[in-house]
Each structure stands twice: as structure tokens, then as C-alpha cells.
Amino acid sequence: MRFVSFEAEGKASYGIVTGKGIHDLGARIGSVVPDLKSYLKAAELGLVPAATAGLAADYAVGDIAYLPPVTEPGKVICVGLNYEGHRLETGRPKQTYPTLFARFADTLIGHNVAIRRPPVSEALDYEGELAVVIGRSGFRIPKEEAASFVAGYSCFNDASLRDFQNHTHQFMPGKNFPGTGAFGPDMVTPDEVGPLGDLKIETRLNGVVVQQAKLEELLFSIEELITYISIFTPLAPGDVLVTGTPGGVGFKRTPPLYMKPGDVVEVEIDKVGQLRNEIAEEQPKG
Structure with a gap:
């Protein structure tokens, strides 16, 4: 459904x-x-x-x-470095625990809504990801029970301002500009999606494939993420976990490949859906 x-x-x-x-x-x-x-x-x-x-x-x-499938999630928790290809291209060491950061709910936009490039940066990068929507309340959830806490899946584009992300070792500034968290088109229940492992995730920029992987390549599985995250924070219905991006991001290419106004970016995941967004300049308020 x-x-x-x-x-x-x-x-x-x-x-x-x-x-x-x-x-x-x-x-x-x-x-x-x-x-x-x-x-x-x-x-x-x-x-x-x-x-x-x-x-x-x-x-x-x-x-x-x-609109974003969940319009006002209580928590949006994102995972970094969760595909080996992305970890290698960034030069980061292997991680014992998931790399986590938060996204604010007011940065989220829906399918066919423009991702906004702010006037303070031109380093707007794509990150196609699988989003997981939590359907049950839980705290310190055992791994063998974690799958039962999933309400559904969606596509996500964790569009990132790389210069702001790299001002310090904390990711937060580059991940929280308004209108940069594309989420949708809809939330698909696990019974309709079936096993995730062999499903393909693909990001296209202006029709050209820039990222591609299978979900079985996640370094930390959905169950492991739910179990680990719920150790330190209770999860509630409508919370969103954004599970990480494959290799091929723009800022690690030579020359860097950044999104610019007029571009079209698509994130497609087998059986989950296709999220499409154009890129536009952020318009001043007034």
C-alpha cells in the first residue's frame, strides 16, 4: 500500500x-x-x-x-558513510558504529518541488537515499524485533551544501538549508516492497546516472540502524531514518559536479518509487 x-x-x-x-x-x-x-x-x-x-x-x-509523506516528523535522523563506495571516495576509515546526524523537519520538500540553491553557496550536491518511516513507538529495540517497527519506505535526496558541511567536522550546517531535503513521492508499506536486498537505488542528474547500488550494500542494515539509534533516543510513529548514500557524489568527482538552477535530479528505488526535483535559486523573502 x-x-x-x-x-x-x-x-x-x-x-x-x-x-x-x-x-x-x-x-x-x-x-x-x-x-x-x-x-x-x-x-x-x-x-x-x-x-x-x-x-x-x-x-x-x-x-x-x-508534500513530504510525513510532513512534520518528530525526528529525521540521517546516516553517513553507509555504503562502502561512498566511504572509500571520502577517504574515511571504517566505522564501528553508524555515523549519524540530524536534519530539521522544516527543510523537507515533496516530489516535484524545487530544491533551492541558496545564494551563499554553489556547492549543492545530490545524495540519493532510502528513507525509512517508523510506525511503532520503541526504545532500546532488539535487532530481531526491529523490522516490525517499519511503517514504510520512501525515496530521499539529502541535498547537501558541501562547503558548509565541511566548515568543521560536524555535518549539520550543510545538511539543513531550507528546501534541500527532498522526500517522496509516497510511503510504501513493507509488504508491497518485499525484501530490500536485491533492490536497486539510482540517482540521475539531467538523465545521466550518477549513483547506483543495491540496498544489500548498506554497511549497517535497517535493523541495525533501528536498534542502535533506539539505544539513545526513543523512536515514535512518523520518525524518519535516512539510511545513507552510495558512491558517486558530486563533490568527489574531478571536476566537482554540483547541481545548478535548471537541473533535474531523480532518485529511483525499485518497488519504492521515483522522486523528481528541479533545482532553483532560493528566492529572497519579502
Whole structure:
């Protein structure tokens, strides 16, 4: 099953993607369960009915504007250096534990929304990644139970301002500019995706493949990440784990390959979806 958050007719909502279009859950239960995060919380408590086949389509896919699948996650935790190709191209040593950093929820944008390049930098790089949405509350989760805490998967582009990222050894500044965390188009439940290992992740810039790997190449698996992260912070429905990018990033190429206004970047993951974003200059407020 695929869940989507969107705007239509001037209103934000969420729903289920069907073969005929979008089934609008917000229109039906939004007064009590207003968004996908609250839906996941209610589902954890058994307070929403299981979705069934034959759902009515309220909107055609072309009639909606995509929002991030989870519009206000409590936590967005990103993983660095989680593919061997990326670790080698950066020259970093092997890690005993996952390299983690946080992204702010207000940096997130949806499918077909422009990634914004700020006027303070031209070093805007792509990072195609698999995002994991948490569906149950948990703290210090055993590895053998971790898979049951996954509500679904999505595509993510952790667009990074490399100069700001490298001002110090802390990643945070380069990872938190407004409009740089592309997320979507939708959240796909694990039963629809199936085993992850043989699935391909690919990033394309202006139609040219710049990153490609299989998800089995993750150095720390989804289960290992959930177990480790939940040692130090409780996880809750709607939290998002962004699992790392393969080798091929732009700042390690000769010459560097950075995204610029007018470019189109796509992240595609087998059975999960295809996330597409153009690049645009950040517009001054006023």
C-alpha cells in the first residue's frame, strides 16, 4: 500500500494511492486523524480500520501537489558513510558504529518541488537515499524485533551544501538549508516492497546516472540502524531514518559536479518509487 501527503483545492491532506487515483483519508477522518503521522500513531493503538481494496479515488494523481509523506516528523535522523563506495571516495576509515546526524523537519520538500540553491553557496550536491518511516513507538529495540517497527519506505535526496558541511567536522550546517531535503513521492508499506536486498537505488542528474547500488550494500542494515539509534533516543510513529548514500557524489568527482538552477535530479528505488526535483535559486523573502 502507498500513502501520500498532498495539497489539493487549497487544502493539505493525505491518503492512499490506488490504481485510479488518490483516496483522500483527510476528507474522511481528518478531523480526528489529521495527517499521516497521526494516522500511524492511531494505527499503533488499533484505532483506525485496516484499509481495504476498492477504495474510491477522490483525485487523479495529476491533480495534487506532493508534500513530504510525513510532513512534520518528530525526528529525521540521517546516516553517513553507509555504503562502502561512498566511504572509500571520502577517504574515511571504517566505522564501528553508524555515523549519524540530524536534519530539521522544516527543510523537507515533496516530489516535484524545487530544491533551492541558496545564494551563499554553489556547492549543492545530490545524495540519493532510502528513507525509512517508523510506525511503532520503541526504545532500546532488539535487532530481531526491529523490522516490525517499519511503517514504510520512501525515496530521499539529502541535498547537501558541501562547503558548509565541511566548515568543521560536524555535518549539520550543510545538511539543513531550507528546501534541500527532498522526500517522496509516497510511503510504501513493507509488504508491497518485499525484501530490500536485491533492490536497486539510482540517482540521475539531467538523465545521466550518477549513483547506483543495491540496498544489500548498506554497511549497517535497517535493523541495525533501528536498534542502535533506539539505544539513545526513543523512536515514535512518523520518525524518519535516512539510511545513507552510495558512491558517486558530486563533490568527489574531478571536476566537482554540483547541481545548478535548471537541473533535474531523480532518485529511483525499485518497488519504492521515483522522486523528481528541479533545482532553483532560493528566492529572497519579502
